[in-house]
Amino acid sequence: MSSPPPETPNLRIVWDVGRLSEWSRLLAECGQSTLTQGFGYSQAFYTTERWRPRLGIIELADNPVGLVVVTEKRIAKLIRLVRLHRGPLLLPVARKPAVFAMVMKLLRQEYRPSPFCWTALVPEWPAGEEAEAMMRWAGWRRDKGPGYRTIWLDLRQDEAALRAGLAANWRNKLKQAENSGLVVEIDRDGKQQLPWLLEQYQADKAARGYRGPSPQLVIRMRTGMHKDGDILLLRAKQDGVPVAGILVLGHGKAATYQIGWSSAAGRSARAHNLLLWRAVQELKTQGREWFDLGGLLPDSPSGFTTFKRGMGGEEVELVGAWR
Missing domain, CATH: 3.40.630.30 (Gcn5-related N-acetyltransferase (GNAT))
Structure with a gap:
């Protein structure tokens, strides 16, 4: 996958906006949601492990089509650790490879690799050659270890x-x-x-x-x-x-x-x-x-x-x- 994916006009991630009610509504509309992308888990994880949640609303042509929750932690106020586990979540109508690929590219642009930004992701997308190609096209590098199975x-x-x-x-x-x-x-x-x-x-x-x-x-x-x-x-x-x-x-x-x-x-x-x-x-x-x-x-x-x-x-x- 070497060229921009088609059919993703005006796709963006809007960070840190909206209300909890909108988050809950989008989570329900995604259907096959994951526990780690929900508010209850995110708040509990912050309270116990001090990983701060950051909510992004995924919009396509100004319409919400999904959400993503990343968690962040600082080391010595200098190094930014970023984790994403089992997200993003997309509405069924938007659950297309091109949309997923572009969301992952937007996340890479938001969290560019550097000595001061360390990222670790387990995206919520089925394994396969196409998925691997999309992740590499978006700028991510494969880490060690098998894929999560459930x-x-x-x-x-x-x-x-x-x-x-x-x-x-x-x-x-x-x-x-x-x-x-x-x-x-x-x-x-x-x-x-x-x-x-x-x-x-x-x-x-x-x-x-x-x-x-x-x-x-x-x-x-x-x-x-x-x-x-x-x-x-x-x-x-x-x-x-x-x-x-x-x-x-x-x-x-x-x-x-x-x-x-x-x-x-x-x-x-x-x-x-x-x-x-x-x-x-x-x-x-x-x-x-x-x-x-x-x-x-x-x-x-x-x-x-x-x-x-x-x-x-x-x-x-x-x-x-x-x-």
Whole structure:
């Protein structure tokens, strides 16, 4: 890709303008939005890690067609660190290679490489030769490491279709869980059950050595997001004893699986299958259209990638890391 992409007249990024309501509206209109491009995550990340969010509204011929949130941090008031994770987000009508390429070029112009500006990007665009060429045309250099991978579940399907789309083994385990006597509690605020889940999750993460968000970040996200109805915590009990729990975070018309935990008894009863299925039902009731199953990491607990794939969604690999 050596020449300017076509069909991108009057494309620009307008920085640091507008209201939170406009941000939220655009996030919802993007449909398949990502957690890291939402206000709740951005504010929580700033509070815990001191990365300041900067919002850009993407306009085409003066009409908003997407958004991008970058985070910035200063080192010794001299070096500017810039991160973009799983953005930009474009409205479906603007989700075209030419638009994406030009947005990435505008971002490169905004954050020109220098000894005093260090950038790290994981763009929200599928991997492939065309995507790599667009990134290089826009002025970005490939960084080391594989592309981010996740699984998207399309909640616009009816419940019968979603259940039919489950892998046979996954569906059989769900039936076992439904017949096991497990009781599922739903907490749409997180105030009561989140401290319990974080305690279990942190101990499990330390014991099994996988990556995941810090408890501090999760607590801040809950604080900033619960008033908008974006918290969904489900807990399974067996004979009155909690045996598993999951936390799902909403953002616009989408939601993301964030953290989970299961005891040996919970695993035996297939509690996670039941909790994820109940989460799907609840998200559909809320009007969510997409469920991001939270990433496929190489150091995830054994079998968890297979478990996520069993839900029947579409596996996507992003274009990778750039600088």
